[in-house]
Amino acid sequence: GDSVTQMEGPVTLSEEAFLTINCTYTATGYPSLFWYVQYPGEGLQLLLKATKADDKGSNKGFEATYRKETTSFHLEKGSVQVSDSAVYFCALKSGGSNYKLTFGKGTLLTVNP
Amino acid sequence: EAGVTQFPSHSVIEKGQTVTLRCDPISGHDNLYWYRRVMGKEIKFLLHFVKESKQDESGMPNNRFLAERTGGTYSTLKVQPAELEDSGVYFCASSQGQTGAYEQYFGPGTRLTVT
Numbered sequence: 001g002d003s004v005t006q007m008e009g010p011v012t013l014s015e016e017a018f019l020t021i022n023c024t025y026t027a028t029g030y031p032s033l034f035w036y037v038q039y040p041g042e043g044l045q046l047l048l049k050a051t052k053a054d055d056k057g058s059n060k061g062f063e064a065t066y067r068k069e070t071t072s073f074h075l076e077k078g079s080v081q082v083s084d085s086a087v088y089f090c091a092l093k094s095g096g097s098n099y100k101l102t103f104g105k106g107t108l109l110t111v112n113p
Numbered sequence: 114e115a116g117v118t119q120f121p122s123h124s125v126i127e128k129g130q131t132v133t134l135r136c137d138p139i140s141g142h143d144n145l146y147w148y149r150r151v152m153g154k155e156i157k158f159l160l161h162f163v164k165e166s167k168q169d170e171s172g173m174p175n176n177r178f179l180a181e182r183t184g185g186t187y188s189t190l191k192v193q194p195a196e197l198e199d200s201g202v203y204f205c206a207s208s209q210g211q212t213g214a215y216e217q218y219f220g221p222g223t224r225l226t227v228t
Contacts, residue, residue: 004155036219041221042221043116043117043204043218043219043220043221043222044156044204044206044219045219046216046217089156091156099144099146099161099168099169099208099217100158100161100169100172101148101156101158101217102155102158103148103155103156103157104155105153105154105155106150106155106156
C-alpha cells in the first residue's frame with residue numbers, strides 16, 4: 001500500500017538557518033505530493049503541493065521538488081524564522097484515490113531566535 | 114468565512130465510556146473526512162462522506178466507531194465503548210466539489226485521552 005516516510009524530529013534550528021526535511025514515498029501510479037503544516041493550536045494547512053514529476057511546489061519561502069526517480073519530495077527553506085516553528089507533514093494522494101491522503105509521521109520544527 | 118470547526122478540543126474519558134466528537138465543515142463543502150493521529154504515528158484516514166453518504170469507511174478501526182452526517186452538514190464520530198488505544202488526535206477535513214479532488218481544509222482536531 002501507499003506510505004510516506006519522513007525525517008523524524010524534533011528539529012531545532014537557529015533563526016536564518018537552512019532547513020531540509022526529508023520525505024520519501026511508496027505509491028501506486030503517479031501520486032500527487034503535499035506538505036502540510038500545523039501551527040500550535042491550529043488545524044493542518046496546505047503549505048505546498050506538486051502533481052507531477054519534476055514539478056516544484058513553493059509557498060512562503062518553502063520549496064519541494066517532486067523527484068520520481070528517487071521517490072522523494074524534500075522540503076527546504078533557505079532562511080527559517082521563529083514563526084516557522086510548527087509540525088510539518090508530508091503526504092500523498094495516489095492515483096488510485098483522488099481524496100484519501102496518506103501522511104508521514106510529522107516533523108516538529110523549533111526555530112530559536 | 115469560517116473554517117472547519119471541531120468540538121470538543123480535548124476530551125478525557127475512562128475506558129468503557131462513550132465519547133462523541135463533532136465536526137462542522139466549511140459551509141457548502143459536500144466532502145467531509147475524518148482522520149486520526151495516534152501518538153507518534155502517522156495521521157491515518159478513517160472515512161469519507163459525500164453529503165450524507167459514506168463513500169469510503171475503509172479506515173475505520175472497528176465497529177466501536179460510528180460516524181454519521183445526517184442532513185449532509187455537520188458530522189459526529191462516536192466511540193463506544195472507548196479503549197485505551199483509541200487515544201489520539203481526531204482531525205476532520207472538508208472539501209468542495211463532488212469528487213473529493215479539491216484541497217482538503219482541516220480543523221484543529223480533538224485530542225481524545227482514554228484512561
